[in-house]
Amino acid sequence: MQHYRMLTEQVKAAKQRYPEYETLQNRLLDLQAQRTSTQRDLTKLDHEQQQLANLRNQWPVYQQLQQLQATNMTTTLTTATRTRYQQLSQQRTELQHALASARQQLSQQPVDTQSQGLVGFYVQHQDQFDQLEAQLPTLQQTLGQYQTLTQQGSAAKADFQAQSNAHPELLGCLSPHKQAAIETLKATLAATANTRRQHPAPNSPSLDWRLIGGAIGIVAGLLLPLGGFKWILMLAGVALLGWFGMTRSQGKPVQATDHLSDQLVAAGLAPNLTASEALQQLELVAALQRAQAAVTTADQALATQAAKLWQLIQPYQFAAGWIPVDQDHLTTSVTRIAQFYDQVHQVMQQQTMSGPDFAFVQRQVQQLTQQVRNLTEQLQALATTNGLADVDALTQAVSDAEKQTANATSRQQLQQQLSSAELSALKQYTSLEALQAVLAERRQQRTQTAQQLTQLATDIATAQAQLQELTADGQYATLRQQQADLQTEITVMARQWLTRQLGANWIDTALQALTQQQLPTVLAAATTIFAQLTAQRYNKIDLDGDEMVVKTATTQFMVAELSTATKEQLYLALRLALINHLGQAAQLPLMIDDGLVNFDEQRKQAAWQVLAAVAQHHQVLYFTNETAALTQLKTATVQQLT
Incomplete structure (x- = not known):
């Protein structure tokens, strides 16, 4: 309420x-x-x-x-072309190895001591020497052009030196810093010459009305008799002549000598030169500049030709021990190369004529060399057929095709x-x-x-x-529902209270009777089982008021004071005693789930004996994962649970 x-x-x-x-x-x-x-x-x-x-x-x-x-890379090489290239390449490689072996054999043929090293070296590098010998005419032609340019350069230098010796004072005008001043001086002199052509000299004869009128006035005044008009004419004539003379004196040109001197000094010339002398000096300077440009052009052409000639000589550096070549002595280097070829050909011809073995090996070398050349020509033809410049381009194309195949495989793997x-x-x-x-x-x-x-x-x-x-006190709708429910509940509870109160009184009476009549019997049976489980250590289970206690011969213990295993043994003894007591009225099953895990070995053996005795009258279900239990209850039925 x-x-x-x-x-x-x-x-x-x-x-x-x-x-x-x-x-x-x-x-x-x-x-x-x-x-x-x-x-x-x-x-x-x-x-x-x-x-x-x-x-x-x-x-x-x-x-x-x-x-x-x-x-x-997209390649147009077919599979047949690549296969043919591989075959030719392999054959050429094999022939090159055989050729190298034959050349080694040729270099070991008995020759005179003086020529032995030369022949051996030439044979070992015959391919290179053959390729370079084919370029020997070009090398000699390039040398001739180099010598011609050398002579032209010497002539240009001699001409420049002669002009420099003739006019040493003008060498300073060749400096690049003087070129702007020289150009300015040329412009000034050209402008002066144009001015003189456009304006006549001040002393050239010209007639002026003032001169004529003044002369007439003076002459008339002298011829007329004395009188006022005579003097007027003479004064007018004198005035006209004076006016004319003043005008001519004011119009007289002035030469800018100071400005020209400054320009001459800036150009590197003497400051006291006249315009005509300055023009002559400038012509000499121009001749020196042309001579100097000719020397520069000759030097540049000679340097270019020297670089071209050295480019042809440079491949001989691998044979520096037999053909000493030097970039600073190009003519001597070319002469040494030609002499080397002459000497080698002469020695080879002598050895061929002197011994059949040498001639045989030499023919073998020549045959192998020709075969290598034939295969090289076939490779070149194969390259030309496929639109390639040479064998190297064909080799690169085949390599690119192989790379393309490998790239395609890699792309497929990456795409996966x-x-x-x-x-x-x-x-x-x-x-x-x-x-x-x-x-x-x-x-x-x-x-x-x-x-x-x-x-x-x-x-x-x-x-x-x-x-x-x-809503700490509840939601409005919920509270209304709870209020209605509570009204119903109060009515129901009032009815139930009376019923339960009567039942409670009856249960209390029955429990008191049960406690007074059957509990001592259950405790006595439990004491016997508990003493058996604990090897007679505890010999009494009793009630101390509302608390249960266990006793030894000399000591009393509360249940809370017992160890975990002893508490479990006490609980097992009470359950078994109650089952035995109630079993007279009904057969009750007993289920235990690993209830002996905390028992020591002695008490566990005692527990198995007690359970075996109980199992004679009651159904015992024991759940465990201990394999030892299989040997303790030999007559028990074992069910494997999974």
């Missing part, structure tokens, strides 16, 4: 707070919906981030695939490591940096979304706390 009265007050208070509760409930639902949406976004971002991380891990494979596709979806996704990124930038952006978005989710969780917890505080 008190609960009912309290619930009535709660219903009244909840009714007043219901609008606030409804608003808070709606806000909570909205926050929960936002949390669900944010969780979906977070899951999506996690999935995208994982995909991007996988793409980043697969980027090296994708990059290798892109590189292989970028370096995809990438799924079509991963390949399509990786193509969207131009570089690893772009992919990492997108991954970093997704991580940032995930962090922000996780923060939003955390904030929503906090807001939801706050709203739930407010809602819980608001």
Whole structure:
């Protein structure tokens, strides 16, 4: 009834707070919906981030695939061409080995001591010498051009030296720093010459009306008789002549001698030269410049020809011990090369005529050399047929074809490591940096979304706390239902109370009778079993008020003071005694699940004996994973549980 009265007050208070509760409930639902949406976004971002991380891990494979596709070489060589090349190449290699062996044999043929080293060296490098000997005419022609250019350069230098000796004072004008001043002086002298041609000399005869009028006035004044008009004419004539003389004096040109002197000094010439002398000096300077340019041009042509000649001589450096070549003595080097070939041919001819063995080996070398050349020509023809320049280009083309095959295999292996979806996704990124930038952006978005989710969780917890505080006394509808339920419950409980009270009185009476009549018998039976389980250590189980105690010969123990194993043995003794006592009225089964694990070996043996005795009258189910139990209950039925 008190609960009912309290619930009535709660219903009244909840009714007043219901609008606030409804608003808070709606806000909570909205926050929960936002949390669900944010969780979906977070899951999506996690999935995208994982995909991007996988793409980043697969980027090296994708990059290798892109590189292989970028370096995809298309070759027009057929399989037959490649096979033919391999055959010819192998045959040529074998012949080259045989040729090297024959040359070694040729170099070991008995010759005179003086020529032995020369012949051996020539034979060992005959291929190189043969190739270089074919270029000997070109080398000699290039040497002739070099010598011609040397003579031309010497003549140009002699001419320049002669002009320099004739006019040593003009060498300073050849400096590059003087060229601008010389050009300025040339322009000034040209401008002066043009001015003189356009304006006549000031002393050239010219007639002026003032001169004529003044002369007439003076002559007329002298011829007229004395009078005022006479003097007027004479004064007018004198005035006209004075005017004419003043004008001519003001128009007289002035020479800019100071300006010309400065330009002469700047150009490296004497400052007191006249314009005509300056022009003569400039012509001499121009002749010196032409001579100097001719020397420079000759030196450049000679240097170019020397480089070309050295390029032809340089391959002989491998034979420096027999043909000393020097870049500073090109003519001597070419002479030594020609002399070497003459000497070698002479020695080889002598040895061929002197001994049949040498001639035989030499013919063998020549035959092998010709065979190698034939195979080389076949390889060259094969290269030409396939549109290639030479054997090296054919070799490179075959190598490229093999690389193409290897690249195709590698591409196939790499493509197997990438799924079509991963390949399509990786193509969207131009570089690893772009992919990492997108991954970093997704991580940032995930962090922000996780923060939003955390904030929503906090807001939801706050709203739930407010809602819980608001509904601490219960929700309005729930309280109304509880009030109705409680009214029904009060009616039912009133009826049940009377029934239970009567039943409780009867049970108390029955328990008291059972305790007084049967408990001593059960405790006595349990004492016997307990003493058997503990090897007669404990010989009494008794009640001390409401507490059970066990006794030895001299000491009494509370149950809480016993060890775990002893407590389990006491509990087993009580159960077995109760079953034996109640078994007179009904057969009760006994189930034990590893109940002896804490017993020592002696007490465990005693327990097996007690259980064997009980099993004669009652069903005993013992669950265990100890294999020792199989040997203790020999007559027991064993069931293996899996």
